Amino acid sequence: xxxxxxxxxxxxxxxxxxxxxxxxxxxxxxxxxxxxxxxxxxxxxxxxxxxxxxxxxxxxxxxxxxxxxxxxxxxxxxxxxxxxxxxxxxxxxxxxxxxxxxxxxxxxxxxxxxxxxxxxxxxxxxxxxxxxxxxxxxxxxxxxxxxxxxxxxxxxxxxxxxxxxxxxxxxxxxxxxxxxxxxxxxxxxxxxxxxxxxxxxxxxxxxxxxxxxxxxxxxxxxxxxxxxxxxxxxxxxxxxxxxxxxxxxxxxxxxxxxxxxxxxxxxxxxxxxxxxxxxxxxxxxxxxxxxxxxxxxxxxxxxxxxxxxxxxxxxxxxxxxxxxxxxxxxxxxxxxxxxxxxxxxxxxxxxxxxxx
Amino acid sequence: xxxxxxxxxxxxxxxxxxxxxxxxxxxxxxxxxxxxxxxxxxxxxxxxxxxxxxxxxxxxxxxxxxxxxxxxxxxxxxxxxxxxxxxxxxxxxxxxxxxxxxxxxxxxxxxxxxxxxxxxxxxxxxxxxxxxxxxxxxxxxxxxxxxxxxxxxxxxxxxxxxxxxxxxxxxxxxxxxxxxxxxxxxxxxxxxxxxxxxxxxxxxxxxxxxxxxxxxxxxxxxxxxxxxxxxxxxxxxxxxxxxxxxxxxxxxxxxxxxxxxxxxxxxxxxxxxxxxxxxxxxxxxxxxxxxxxxxxxxxxxxxxxxxxxxxxxxxxxxxxxxxxxxxxxxxxxxxxxxxxxxxxxxxxxxxxxxxxxxxxxxxxxxxxxxxxxxxxxxxxxxxxxxxxxxxxxxxxxxxxxxxxxxxxxxxxxxxxxxxxxxxxxxxxxxxxxxxxxxxxxxxxxxxxxxxxxxxxxxxxxxxxxxxxxxxxxxxxxxxxxxxxxxxxxxxxxxxxxxxxxxxxxxxxxxxxxxxxxxxxxxx
Numbered sequence: 001x002x003x004x005x006x007x008x009x010x011x012x013x014x015x016x017x018x019x020x021x022x023x024x025x026x027x028x029x030x031x032x033x034x035x036x037x038x039x040x041x042x043x044x045x046x047x048x049x050x051x052x053x054x055x056x057x058x059x060x061x062x063x064x065x066x067x068x069x070x071x072x073x074x075x076x077x078x079x080x081x082x083x084x085x086x087x088x089x090x091x092x093x094x095x096x097x098x099x100x101x102x103x104x105x106x107x108x109x110x111x112x113x114x115x116x117x118x119x120x121x122x123x124x125x126x127x128x129x130x131x132x133x134x135x136x137x138x139x140x141x142x143x144x145x146x147x148x149x150x151x152x153x154x155x156x157x158x159x160x161x162x163x164x165x166x167x168x169x170x171x172x173x174x175x176x177x178x179x180x181x182x183x184x185x186x187x188x189x190x191x192x193x194x195x196x197x198x199x200x201x202x203x204x205x206x207x208x209x210x211x212x213x214x215x216x217x218x219x220x221x222x223x224x225x226x227x228x229x230x231x232x233x234x235x236x237x238x239x240x241x242x243x244x245x246x247x248x249x250x251x252x253x254x255x256x257x258x259x260x261x262x263x264x265x266x267x268x269x270x271x272x273x274x275x276x277x278x279x280x281x282x283x284x285x286x287x288x289x290x291x292x293x294x295x296x297x298x299x300x301x302x303x304x305x306x307x308x309x310x311x312x313x314x315x316x317x318x319x320x321x322x323x324x325x326x327x328x329x330x331x332x333x334x335x336x337x338x339x340x341x342x343x344x345x346x347x348x349x350x351x352x353x354x355x356x
Numbered sequence: 357x358x359x360x361x362x363x364x365x366x367x368x369x370x371x372x373x374x375x376x377x378x379x380x381x382x383x384x385x386x387x388x389x390x391x392x393x394x395x396x397x398x399x400x401x402x403x404x405x406x407x408x409x410x411x412x413x414x415x416x417x418x419x420x421x422x423x424x425x426x427x428x429x430x431x432x433x434x435x436x437x438x439x440x441x442x443x444x445x446x447x448x449x450x451x452x453x454x455x456x457x458x459x460x461x462x463x464x465x466x467x468x469x470x471x472x473x474x475x476x477x478x479x480x481x482x483x484x485x486x487x488x489x490x491x492x493x494x495x496x497x498x499x500x501x502x503x504x505x506x507x508x509x510x511x512x513x514x515x516x517x518x519x520x521x522x523x524x525x526x527x528x529x530x531x532x533x534x535x536x537x538x539x540x541x542x543x544x545x546x547x548x549x550x551x552x553x554x555x556x557x558x559x560x561x562x563x564x565x566x567x568x569x570x571x572x573x574x575x576x577x578x579x580x581x582x583x584x585x586x587x588x589x590x591x592x593x594x595x596x597x598x599x600x601x602x603x604x605x606x607x608x609x610x611x612x613x614x615x616x617x618x619x620x621x622x623x624x625x626x627x628x629x630x631x632x633x634x635x636x637x638x639x640x641x642x643x644x645x646x647x648x649x650x651x652x653x654x655x656x657x658x659x660x661x662x663x664x665x666x667x668x669x670x671x672x673x674x675x676x677x678x679x680x681x682x683x684x685x686x687x688x689x690x691x692x693x694x695x696x697x698x699x700x701x702x703x704x705x706x707x708x709x710x711x712x713x714x715x716x717x718x719x720x721x722x723x724x725x726x727x728x729x730x731x732x733x734x735x736x737x738x739x740x741x742x743x744x745x746x747x748x749x750x751x752x753x754x755x756x757x758x759x760x761x762x763x764x765x766x767x768x769x770x771x772x773x774x775x776x777x778x779x780x781x782x783x784x785x786x787x788x789x790x791x792x793x794x795x796x797x798x799x800x801x802x803x804x805x806x807x808x809x810x811x812x813x814x815x816x817x818x819x820x821x822x823x824x825x826x827x828x829x830x831x832x833x834x835x836x837x838x839x840x841x842x843x844x845x846x847x848x849x850x851x852x853x854x855x856x857x858x859x860x861x862x863x864x865x866x867x868x869x870x871x872x873x874x875x876x877x878x879x
Contacts, residue, residue: 218744219744222727225723238732
């Protein structure tokens with residue numbers, strides 16, 4: 001008798017569909033032990049998370065507030081993943097997008113609300129896009145690994161924003177805190193129901209719809225899919241793969257950049273340190289869990305929003321560190337990647353004489 | 357030594373045959389989704405025997421060998437090594453049982469020396485090994501088999517033939533008792549092949565067993581003790597030396613399948629549709645794949661390209677279809693320079709064989725048949741509304757093509773990767789020809805296809821020629837070239853050696869040219 005690992009010839013649709021759900025389940029189970037080790041009953045904790053994040057209008061609105069930047073960043077990352085381009089620099093692109101929007105808000109002097117919003121939007125879009133576009137250009141022109149470039153550029157982006165808010169952009173009336181001045185009302189997105197929820201959320205949903213149509217229905221989406229499936233075939237069919245790589249990374253960074261716009265215009269109303277507590281990294285998990293589909297990104301972002309808001313309450317109630325939430329996210333990704341193994345291979349028990 | 361009449365019934369009739377048989381395959385069956393690759397295959401190999409597996413492309417030879425070396429697991433049936441039933445889970449297991457394989461594509465590290473490559477293949481080398489002892493051991497083998505091989509030369513500088521010696525030595529150093537050679541002569545010149553056969557005969561004298569895979573009839577006649585013929589995944593007969601000749605083997609191999617016939621009307625004009633001038637292409641190693649290559653293609657002709665594999669054919673196809681850039685030279689289409697022009701993609705179409713990993717240049721494996729069919733024309737007006745794809749037109753196009761080319765495509769939306777090789781090939785052909793190209797480049801278009809599909813590809817090419825399309829047909833099978841071509845150009849080391857007329861030439865003449873000798877006055 002011997003256990004043998006075999007490659008599946010066809011991986012079943014059921015298996016592919018259930019794998020993300022199972023991964024979350026197993027991650028919940030394992031995280032339970034972490035909770036037990038900190039002296040908290042896992043069931044209590046999970047119940048608390050659900051109640052806190054979904055049980056009240058305030059909780060739900062907070063969840064949607066967290067969901068918003070996750071949708072943008074998740075969409076950006078999943079677009080690049082679609083073409084087998086690994087943009088893990090969404091975090092930095094959020095910061096640079098926020099910087100672009102802030103620049104317009106503070107220094108453009110526009111008085112009209114709609115013109116201001118449009119200008120801030122495109123500033124964030126363009127800044128985030130160019131930031132990722134650097135990696136796209138290097139990859140397309142000289143085959144420089146985009147994983148390294150996008151990752152390392154995160155640090156540059158975060159530290160650059162820090163420089164601005166500690167230095168030239170610091171609010172003179174801000175008691176020396178590292179913050180820019182507050183935005184005027186023209187530079188703020190509308191808020192709803194007397195909560196912190198803002199129209200960025202609807203913009204995110206709209207963005208998901210547009211991206212879905214872009215990928216599934218347009219000529220360019222088709223091109224991206226062909227290149228993602230087989231770059232040599234794409235080249236052979238006369239597609240300009242280098243241009244497409246740059247374009248997709250630009251767009252990917254641009255969408256992540258909008259998250260920065262939505263955060264500063266909708267929530268913070270100023271640029272400050274830590275405007276993204278790792279949304280860009282969570283976006284990688286989201287894109288992977290969503291199997292790179294735009295609609296999936298919305299759903300998974302919401303789940304992650306629940307987790308973030310619920311995780312906050314764990315801190316308040318049981319003094320658990322915020323690291324627990326990140327550990328949980330890490331566990332999900334870990335089991336998800338492991339589940340890919342079972343989608344591709346099967347384990348078989350072989351009876352009989354074995355030579356080895 | 358050779359038991360003349362046992363094969364599949366061996367174990368039930370002659371219990372003692374396991375004593376002399378090193379390998380028994382009994383009723384091996386292997387299926388892939390929708391395809392029965394092997395169906396009840398049985399054969400055995402005796403010690404000191406050269407056993408040939410003969411079969412058309414796609415008859416199941418490669419699958420069978422992948423089962424033997426542990427890459428695939430049979431669904432049913434038994435494998436016995438020296439009488440003992442075994443179950444391989446990886447190539448490592450089969451190596452441990454003394455089975456060694458020389459693959460068509462060599463597994464060598466190009467930057468390392470011959471010695472280092474051989475050492476890499478050995479187990480149990482002590483941490484502080486003596487270079488000298490190992491070198492002596494290997495040198496002894498080299499001398500014994502009269503191979504000319506310098507242990508310190510880096511592999512990338514060696515000819516393909518010499519690289520094959522390394523693969524052989526690797527297996528001999530491991531003391532393999534059963535050597536499997538998968539179409540070893542496909543990449544060799546006739547002279548190199550002769551030397552290989554001498555080595556094989558010496559190995560046979562040392563009681564080693566050899567499985568020789570080929571579909572070249574003359575080699576099979578020359579070297580085999582026994583021949584097992586595979587057809588459509590079945591082992592249909594095993595013949596012992598003296599009991600077969602070329603025509604019996606051929607008829608067994610092809611069986612009663614009718615070879616498709618068509619009327620190739622000779623109607624090429626003198627108009628030159630493609631003129632390749634002084635084309636040079638260097639590969640990653642800085643060596644020339646194409647070296648000052650010239651070729652002229654006339655309207656409506658099928659121009660066969662003959663040559664031993666690896667003499668620049670692939671680079672030629674890749675340059676013409678835009679996958680590779682030229683270092684020098686021009687490609688002219690009706691006197692217009694299209695070397696670096698996008699016009700090339702609609703002027704020249706290409707089809708190529710489907711490699712086993714199905715990730716060829718031809719398809720996007722994760723996408724559906726519908727989507728693959730429009731890969732070259734997705735930008736054109738008929739398949740789009742403004743920036744959106746016209747899904748209805750795309751679906752309609754697919755339905756037409758699926759019917760016209762008899763593609764077995766499975767349910768709508770099935771990714772192309774799940775189609776069989778023949779059907780993938782049809783998808784590619786349907787797409788390439790729908791653009792009505794002036795020039796078709798066919799790179800080994802029938803490799804890996806069954807006879808029916810291959811005949812179909814030939815018909816498509818011949819029909820295209822009737823409509824005025826010109827074809828550059830790159831193939832390794834001389835028969836295929838002789839049957840189909842209006843002219844044959846012979847390549848050697850990236851250069852054009854000359855043209856021959858397939859209706860007047862001889863195999864010997866082409867053979868000589870393939871080894872680089874320029875043709876005499878008569879051609």
